[in-house]
Amino acid sequence: MRRTRWGGVVDDGLEGNGFFRVAERNGVFWFIDPDGGRFISKGINTVRFDQDHIGRSERVPYAEACQAKYGSLQTWRRTTSDRLASWQFNTIGCWSDEAVASSASQLLASTPTAALGASFRLHRRDQIFPDVFDPEFSAHIRASADLRCRHRRNDPGLLGTFIDNELYWSPDWRGTDELLTLFLNLPARRPGKVAALSGLQSHYRDFAQFNAVWRTQARSWEELGRIEHVVPPFVRLRPGVLNDALETKANLADPVREAFSADCDAFVAVVADKYFELCVSAIKAADPNHLVLGSRFGYQPPASVIAASGRHLDVISFNCYEFDPGPVIDAYAAASKPCLISEFSFRGDDAGLPNSKGAGPRVATQAERARAFEGYVVTALGKPNVVGYHWFEHADQPAEGRFDGEDSNFGTVTIDDEVYGELTRTMTRVNAAAERIHLAAGPAAI
Structure with a gap:
């Protein structure tokens, strides 16, 4: 099997x-590298010397160990x-030191994030999701x-750019609010709140019809606009194969719940x-040569969000911390676009770390961890729409916990930069x- 320099x-x-692109051949999607090679992006996230401070302190145990071991950042x-x-990875994933990509004999692709929506949300600190209706957003x-x-824009080693990471699209581990209720609860006269109210007004003949579904304390549209906190009348499960079936059953049994769900969707x-x-056009205006790799969905969002992403993105990216990624991959395949798994991992309980906080399954041993990696990746590559997979992450987290408390065995190496042999051999x-x-994957339904 002859390979290009990438x-x-x-x-x-x-x-x-001269740049990475995507193509479909015989019903199977691929990245095409700058030299024309069929390319699967095999990546690792957070490849950096200064990975993970202990809490919010100045201590970075991995950097301390590597400084003692290598003597300099460039040698590391x-x-x-x-x-x-040597492990046959060809990409450094999100939050990595991009200089690593060109520091040795084998060129590696890079995949930075622009954090567009997140930076606007932080600019407006009362927002959980960026107010896309705000004229200042664009x-x-x-x-x-x-x-x-x-x-x-002229970098051949740039695989593409992520827009954001794990925005809040629907109920998930962070809360039970719908995007619609989040926008209804923005301060008065915010563009997003106005848009949410306007959409509801255009749908319902009168306020009484709306309130028969939403059961608010307001008695008019004007009064609804002044309420500081609209409480959703129902709490929906986060999207997914089983949960979608349960939601459908619940909606069939209750027309009011069905109407609420339709408003939210x-x-x-x-x-x-x-x-x-807006985000894709902004990135393409600045860099017309490279792919836009999506916004790294934290959990499977509603079907309408997947459909919208497919209309605008070059590649849909999503994080999937399951033993079997197949059902989630199939859900994204509905958009008929290539997909990149931007995070997945397994944690071993024999690594001496607490593993008390962090995403994804825990297994007993490093041998099980290696088997889980193989099963996951082989399943993913058997799907025609998958063009890459990025492991989270390069080095283990501190036992004391990083900034958000995560303290898990996610690494390919320990916090002392010792290699996990069984995992990396697999x-x-x-x-x-x-x-x-x-190449043996069945044709995609394009």
């Missing part, structure tokens, strides 16, 4: 254009880049994209379409076979 498989039917970069390539993300993306569809349209073998496995 690690892609040489295919006589393909040509490079070169050694780490060579090590990743100006803000265009300026942010210009700052964060323009300087990379209609609004999130409008928000998603506006968010992806990674090397599976990564080397990735293109062959994916």
Whole structure:
């Protein structure tokens, strides 16, 4: 199997254009590397010397260990880049030191995040989701994209750019609110609140009809606009195969709940379409040469959000912390776009870390961890729409907990930079076979 300098498989039917792109061949999606190779993005997140402070202190145990071991940042970069390539990884994932990508003999692709929506949300600190209806939103993300993306526009090693990470689209581990109720609860006269109220007014003939569904304390549209906290009359389960079936059953049994669900779904569809349209156009204006890799969905969002993402993105990215990613991959396949798994991992309880906080399954041993990696990746590569998978993350977290308290065995190396041999040997073998496995995937429903 001949490979390009990027690690892609040489295919006589393909040509490079100097940048990464996506293509479909015989019903199977691929990245195409700058030299024309069929490319599966095999990545690791947070490849950086200064990974994970203890809490919010100045202590960075991994950096302390690597400074003692390597003596300099540049030596660490070169050694780490060579090590990743030896494990047959070809991409450094989100939140990585981009200099690692070109520090050794094998070129690695990079995948930074522009954090467009997140930066606007932080600019308006009373927002949980960025107010895409705010006229300042478009100006803000265009300026942010210009700052964060323009300087990379001629970089052949840039696989593409993530827009954001794990925005709140629907009920998940962070809360039970719908996007519609979050926007209804914005301060008075905020554009997002006005848009939410306007959408409801256009749908219902009169306020009494609306209130028969929503059961608010208001007696008019004007009074609803002044209420500081609208409480959703129902709490929906987060989207997913089983939960969707339960929601459908609940809606069939209760027409009022069905009407509430329809209101929420209609609004999130409008928000998603506006968010992806504005963000993709902002990034493309700053950097027309590279792919937009999506917003790293933290959990499977409503179907209308997936559909909107498919209308605007080059690649849909999502995080999936399950043993079997198949059902989640199938849900995103409905958008008929290539998909990148931007985070997944398994934690071993024999690593000596608490594993008390952090996403994803825990297993007893490193051997089980390696088997879980293989099962997950082989399943993913068997799906025609999957074009990459990024492991979370490079090094273990501090036992004392990082800034958000996570204290888990996510690493390919310990916090002292000792390699997890069984895991990385399995990674090397599976990564080397990735293109062959994916080539055998059944055609996508395009």
